[in-house]
Amino acid sequence: MQELDSLKFSNKFADLPEDFFHKQSWTPFDNPRLIHFNKDLAEILDFPKNLDPKDLVPYVNGNKPFKQSAPLSMVYAGHQFGSWVPQLGDGRGILLGQLQTKDGLIDLHIKGAGKTPYSRFGDGRAVLRSTIREYLCGEAMYHLGIPSSRSLIVIGSDEPVFREKTEFGAMMVRVAKTHIRFGHFEYLMHNKKSEFIPILLDHVIENYFPELKDSKDAYTDLFEKIVHSTARLIAKWQAFGFAHGVMNTDNMSILGETFDYGPFGFLDDYNPGFICNHSDHQGRYAFNNQPSIGLWNCHALAAALKDHIELERTKEIINTYEKIFYEELTNIFRKKLGLTEIKPNDLKLTEELLTWMKINKKDYTNTFRALSKTDIYLFEDQEGKLWFDKYQKRLKDEKNTFEKRKQIMEKSNPKYILRNYLAQEAIQDAENSDFSKLYNLIEVLKNPYQDNENFEDYAKAPPDWSKKLEISCSS
Ligand code: AMP
Ligand code: MG
Numbered sequence: 174m175q176e177l178d179s180l181k182f183s184n185k186f187a188d189l190p191e192d193f194f195h196k197q198s199w200t201p202f203d204n205p206r207l208i209h210f211n212k213d214l215a216e217i218l219d220f221p222k223n224l225d226p227k228d229l230v231p232y233v234n235g236n237k238p239f240k241q242s243a244p245l246s247m248v249y250a251g252h253q254f255g256s257w258v259p260q261l262g263d264g265r266g267i268l269l270g271q272l273q274t275k276d277g278l279i280d281l282h283i284k285g286a287g288k289t290p291y292s293r294f295g296d297g298r299a300v301l302r303s304t305i306r307e308y309l310c311g312e313a314m315y316h317l318g319i320p321s322s323r324s325l326i327v328i329g330s331d332e333p334v335f336r337e338k339t340e341f342g343a344m345m346v347r348v349a350k351t352h353i354r355f356g357h358f359e360y361l362m363h364n365k366k367s368e369f370i371p372i373l374l375d376h377v378i379e380n381y382f383p384e385l386k387d388s389k390d391a392y393t394d395l396f397e398k399i400v401h402s403t404a405r406l407i408a409k410w411q412a413f414g415f416a417h418g419v420m421n422t423d424n425m426s427i428l429g430e431t432f433d434y435g436p437f438g439f440l441d442d443y444n445p446g447f448i449c450n451h452s453d454h455q456g457r458y459a460f461n462n463q464p465s466i467g468l469w470n471c472h473a474l475a476a477a478l479k480d481h482i483e484l485e486r487t488k489e490i491i492n493t494y495e496k497i498f499y500e501e502l503t504n505i506f507r508k509k510l511g512l513t514e515i516k517p518n519d520l521k522l523t524e525e526l527l528t529w530m531k532i533n534k535k536d537y538t539n540t541f542r543a544l545s546k547t548d549i550y551l552f553e554d555q556e557g558k559l560w561f562d563k564y565q566k567r568l569k570d571e572k573n574t575f576e577k578r579k580q581i582m583e584k585s586n587p588k589y590i591l592r593n594y595l596a597q598e599a600i601q602d603a604e605n606s607d608f609s610k611l612y613n614l615i616e617v618l619k620n621p622y623q624d625n626e627n628f629e630d631y632a633k634a635p636p637d638w639s640k641k642l643e644i645s646c647s648s
Contacts, residue, residue, distance in 0.1 A: 176221035177232060178240045182270035185278070185380055186353075187243035192369055193357075194245040198235055199267045200287025200297065202330035202342060205234040208301070208603070209308065209327045209611065213619075214348060218272055218279065218325070226326065233283065233328055233346055242269040242281075246289035250363060251356035251423025252473055254457055259363060261356060261423050262291025265299060268352055278380055280352050281325070285344040300340040301329050302600050303648030305611065307434040308345060309599070313591035313618045314431050319409045320402075321431040322349035336647045341604070350430055353377060355474045356423035362477040370481055381428060393482040397490045400471045402429025404494045407467040408501035412509070413587070414440035414537045416460040418450035419646065422473050436644040439590045441635050443530035443537040451643040468494050508585035509541050511578035514570050522567060525560050533557070536634040538590050545582030587621035588632045594639030595631060 186193070210226035231237045246263035253261075267289070269281040284307070285299030304327050314321035325346040332342040353373070361369045374392050378385045382398060385391045406429045410417065416438050417424075417431065424433040438449030445461040453459075458466060471494060475487050499520065506523040507513070530540055533554070543551055552561045571578065591614075599611040617631045 176224055177229070179221060180219075180239065180241075180272065182239060182241040182243070182272060182281075183278070184241075184243035184270045185376065186247070186268060186280075187245055187270065189372060189376060190369065192248075192366060193373070194247050194268070195290050196243065196245045197267070197289060198238075198244050199283060201235040202328070202332050202344070204331050205230050205328045205344075206330070207326070208305075208329045208343065208608070209615070211308075211312075211323065211325050214323050214325050217276075218274060218281075218348065229326055230328055233326055233344060235283075235286070239269055244269055244283075246291055247352060247357070248291060248360060249354055249356040249423055250360035251354070251421050252359070252470075253421040253423070254453070254455075257363070258423075260291070260360065261293075263289055263352075264292040264295050265289070265297040266347075266352075269346075277350065280347075280349050282347045282349070282352055283344055284347050285342060296334065298332070298334045298342045299344065299648060300334050300336060301327075301343040301604060302340060303435070304343040304345045305600050305603055306437075306596055306648075307347070309591055309596050309611075309614060309618065310434045310437055311347075312615060313439075313621070314415070316619055316621050317413055317587055317590075319413060319415070319431060320406055320429055322347050322426075322433075324348065337645075349426065349432060350428045351377075351381065351426060353427050354423050354432075355425040355427065355470055355477070356421075357427075358474060358477040359422060362479075367480060370478065374478075374481060377427060390483055390486070392478065393486045393490070396475065396478060396482050396487060397493075399427050399429070399474065400490050400494055401497050403467050403471060404464075404497040405429065405501045406431065407464050408498050409505065410463055411460075412502055412505035414443075414460075414590070416440070416447055416449040416458070417463065418453070418458055418644075420458050420463065420466045420470065422470050425470050425474075435646055435648055438593050438644065440537040441592065441640075442534045443527060443540070444534075445527075445531060449644060451645040464498055467498075505585070508581055510564070510567075511545070511573070511582040511585075512567070512571060513573055513581070516567065516570060519567075522563060525563070529557055529560055538587060539632070539634060541582075541586040542588050542632075545579055545586045584622050588624060589617050589621045589628065591618060592635050592639070593642050593644065594635045597639070597642055 207227050207230050244267045248262040250259050251261050267283040267286040271278045288297035308324040308327055311321050311323035315323055325348050327345045330342045333339050334342045385394050388394050418436040426432040436450035447460040448456045503520045507519055552558050599614045602610045617628045
């Protein structure tokens, strides 16, 4: 495929010392087939316009090499559910390299690639179910406006892969700004390789924060950027009702992107204690724990960087996490309520609405969406009416017309989110080679803020059967 040869991979990570990775190719499936190709993303990546996605399959499957790529598996470590694991790494992933886009460098990574030196007890594979879930959620987040990795292509196979039941292997190309995680630094620090930490810090600054190059204390400045982007990201998760499910430090991107989708879930009814991961028995990663876990993870990163960042400033930076988080959260909630003036009690007003939703078991997404459309029907009970009166009083401080306010609200309160049962239905059919639901869902998720009469069903609160769905770490 000559067209694909025009892709200009650079290999900035592969240029680092060998202690950071294992150079290798990956294990192809015998009968790979195209499941889905993300044309929109391919355009952003400047893939050849006339590319037939079927021609990409042998490259993704590992039968043909991408010219100039330097495939490798990365080594990292991490805190998993609070416990230290000294060595993890790409147990089923291969970093191909970076492409330069108008938005900066972008990593391309194969997930489900087969065994690597870091596979531990795993088979190196990913299954179609989890690959589709990751694809769908990357799209959902991107179109909602939440920083996230995305997927370029999914391929399936007839290779049996054993999870709770026998499933089929799949691979996808994950596209993210970086695959460097908090756990990369933890690995170096806690495995007596701390002399490599400045090398990795310099690499991050050079490639992602060149503005810090001449700074007097660039490493601490970088730490600040990481802490703040993490706080802002998690504020977005909270505002959109997204639960990640496995916020281990090895799943935390240093560039504040949502990353490594497993048993994630969006809230249906507003239940702040929602645990999306069926394997999370303690609820460590419950929805309402995410902000403090984000901070915990920043502490773990600070510990890994301790010999390279300035202690007093580090403490100050850690202390700003909460402020940055609440600033971002309040800003988003203001938009969700159509408020443009800044008033001190705005977050409290939202919290009171959330309490009402919790007590009355209201659907999180649909309640905000309904509020963007109409005024009163939501609030038939006394508490609801009281809240609504307060809201009306607060609106008197606003200069916007009703119409203008509704416009702001419709752009801030999605109608369509990736509800678990929608993903589940699409996956069940896809496992039987019927991809129509999957393709429809992908279309729906592209315009989450726009009413579409053909897609009314996708906005409904979930049916009862879906409440029993259990999503575990198995993927
Ligand atoms: P995750 O829960 O997907 O973030 O994965 C945690 C760690 O386990 C990472 O080091 C993964 O590469 C590794 N891992 C997950 N699934 C597999 C698998 N099927 N085979 C090998 N390694 C795996
Ligand atoms: Mg992971």
